[in-house]
Amino acid sequence: MVASKKSTVENVVDIEDNKRGVWVVDPPAPPCMLSQVLDNFKHTLLPTPNPNTFLTATNQPFSKRLLALLRHVFPILASLQNYNYQKFKSDFMAGLTLAIFAIPQCMGNATLAQLSPEYGLYSGIVPPLIYAVLASSREIVIGPVTVDSLLLSSMIQTLKDPLQDSVTYTQLVLTATFFAGIFQVAFGLLRFGFLVDYLSHATIVGFLAAAAVCIGLQQLKGLFGIVKFTNKTALISVIKSVWTSFKNQSEWHPYNFIIGFSFLCFILFTRFLGRRRKKLSWLSHVAPLLSVIVSSVIAYRVNLHEHRVKDYKVEVLGPIKGGSINPSSLNQLIFDGEFVGPLIKIGFTIASISLTGSIAVGRSFASLRGYNIDPNREVVALGLMNIVGSFTSCYVASGSLARTAVNYNAGSETMVSNIVMAITVLMSLKFLTGLLYFTPKAILAAIILSAVPELVDINKAHAIWKVDKLDFLACAGAFFGVLFVSVEIGLAIGIMISFAKIIIISIQPGIAVVGRLPGTDDFGDVEQYPMAINVPGVLIVSLRSAWLCFANASLVRERIERWVSHDEDGKGESTFKHVIIDASSLMNIDTAGVTSLEELTKNMTTRGVKLAIANPRWQVIHKLRLANFVSKIGGRIFLSVGEAVDACLGVKLVTV
Missing domain, CATH: 3.30.750.24 (STAS domain)
Structure with missing residues (x-):
């Protein structure tokens, strides 16, 4: 008691x-869950409240408040605030270079997706224009990419054989693109962009280095003019293809290597010269486009007396089918019947892989220029462009690592380079497809190869090793996974190691x-x-x-x-x-x-x-x-x- x-x-x-x-x-x-969801919508779509925003600055003129809101919704306006002729010249030249490079790549990726080549060109016009005005990134180049194209063809052809019914197959691809865009917008509005934070800095360093090496290895096909080449990016597969082609000398063209290697040296030399002498930096920006023009003339003269494309000593792009501007495909989308359920699953898969790769590319190049991107805004921009793209005969588009590397090394300053590229592709599709006939494939390979050294940062990898061994394990896992298996596996390994690190620390x-x-x-x-x-x-x-x-x-x-x-x-x-x-x-x-x-x-x-x-x-x-x-x-x-x-x-x- x-x-x-x-x-x-x-x-x-x-x-x-x-x-x-x-x-x-x-x-x-x-705050309850509903309140948090509404806050996510508000923070994604509207500026964060501060004295200069449209919502709170009642003492500011309406025009200034409206301009602040527009700059938040359309980040390209902020980048154009201090725009000048020098920046436009850099963007213009980068956009032209991108267009020359994007046209054959877009058509090739469309072929991988079991679509007609013009769908690849359509996808290189509308999505980049929409993304350019909505995204926070300044370097990402939008268009159809190899990974998405291969995934689409492998999954959708289980629903419909493109050889037997190409019309229905195309409709299914466009519908899957629509669902992918819906999922991406939902991810962004619900602020699921934080999920890409699990792509740690170490993972990005390893991914970027290995992806650059794989991209460079893939360019050996164009550089050597190899006829039969693997579609896989794994190192072993590429080495086997190259070795087989060298053993059978009839399967590769030495003239391609001479032209490609010569202009590769020229591009690298102009870049070195531009760094040593700032007054000559413009030469490194012009070099890729100048290489395309000069190499096309050389290819024309070398192949002049040959009568058939397969007999050409220098492998060229050949005839490109022209067409009209993007036709409407709204009436081709399928929202009923037996295909809707599987298409939703396919859309979710494509949306997840597409946005993960795009954000990884965006963050990688943003870190090179010393700024940060907003993952949620990027995801919303990707989703909106794919939704609109599905209405205008475009299939899934996302950030291209190869084209982004070319854009970065071509000296682009803003997303205006994407706009220039899209307009150039549009004009080429309508009027100029015949002029691209004699563009050597080797010169496109040389342009990509010139960007590879900038993406392999050994110093960063060494710094990661000194600071955190688990981070270096994620870096190495992503590097070797991409290099020896695939891009998806490499990213998965890096993410899993990052997750494992979090779990070990938390438990x-x-x-x-x-x-x-x-x-x-x-x-x-x-x-x-x-x-x-x-x-x-x-x-x-x-x-x-x-x-x-x-x-x-x-x-x-x-x-x-x-x-x-x-x-x-x-x-x-x-x-x-x-x-x-x-x-x-x-x-x-x-x-x-x-x-x-x-x-x-x-x-x-x-x-x-x-x-x-x-x-x-x-x-x-x-x-x-x-x-x-x-x-x-x-x-x-x-x-x-x-x-x-x-x-x-x-x-x-x-x-x-």
Whole structure:
């Protein structure tokens, strides 16, 4: 009975001395899920509130507020704010170079997707125009890419054979493109762009280096004029194709190598010259386009007396089918029948892989220029362009690593290069397809190969190795996965290693004993700061994990109980009378975490030890209140560790 009265008196003293703890115990309820979803929409589509935004700057003229909103919705307006003739010249030359390179690539990718070549050209016009005005990236070049084309053909031909019914097959491809765009817009509006954050910097470095090597290896086909070449990007497959072609000399064209290698040296030399002498930097920008023109003239003269394309000594693009501007395909989309379910699954798969690769490319080149892209905005831009593209005879488009590398090395400044490229492709599709007839395939390979050295950054990989070995493992995993298997596998390996790193860190107990630093009111880890003073009778532990969950809750409870039990006196009683848990780093807690704290409270009570919580975060205290945990520990919730220690020492004095 006496013990019961004493306990009641102690709880009263605790609560009376903990007036500031009420601030922690009674906060407003955290925002609900619906509110968070609406906030995601608002933050993605509208500017963040500040004195200069359209929504809050009532003291600003309407025109300025409207301009601020337009710059947020259309980032290209911000990049054009300080635009000048020099930047336009760089963008214009880069756009022309991209167009010359994009035309054969777009047609080739369309063929991989089992579509007519003109669909590849259509996809190189509308999507880049839409993306250019909506995206935060300044370098990404949009168009059909090899990975998406191969995925589409492999998945959709299981629904309809393109050889037997090409019309229905094309309709299915366009419908899958529509669903891919819908999923991408949804990902962006729900702010799922954070998922690409798992593409760590180390993963991107490894991915970019390996992808550049694979792209370079693929260009050996055009550089040597190899007739039969693998569509795979894996190193072993490429080496086998090259070796087989060299053994059978009739399967490659030496003239292609002479032209391609010569102009590759010319492009690299002009780039070196431009770096050494800034006044000649324009020459490196013009070099790719100049190489195309001169090599086309050479190819024309060399092949002049040959009568058939297959007899040409220099392999050229050959005849390109011209056509009208993008026709409407709205009436070709299929939204009923047996194909809708499978097409939705295909759209989801394509959307996920497409946006992951595009964001990886965008982040890689943004880091080279020292700025950051907004993943959610990029995802929304990708989705909108694919939705509109599906209405205008375009199939899935995304960021192309090869074309982005060419764009970067051609000296582009803004997304105007994408606009120039799209307009040039449009004009070429309508009027100029005949002029591309004698463009050597080797020169296109040389342009891509010239961009490869810039993308392999050995110094960054070495720096990652010195700083964090697990990060380097992700870098190496992505590199070798892309190099020896495929782009998707390489990215998957890098992401899985990054996830594994997060899991390893999160499931570790993440707990440390804390003491007061001499001469201060601060507290620090006693292992990191050996001079820290332990408070007599009080065990202060700090939770260093962001989440107390099923994976680490038991480990945390067992660790605290072990520290308390190891400090028992000869009578089996603990010398600790109070345990204070510093929860300032704990961002969230689940039911397993709450249950673990309840068990800890019971076990501590049997030993005569009281539990207190210091500075719990918003979500944590909200869940502890819902679980009635606050009342179970007598309301011992404090604003800081210092206040918790003072209150515990005050209780101790009362009970003596």
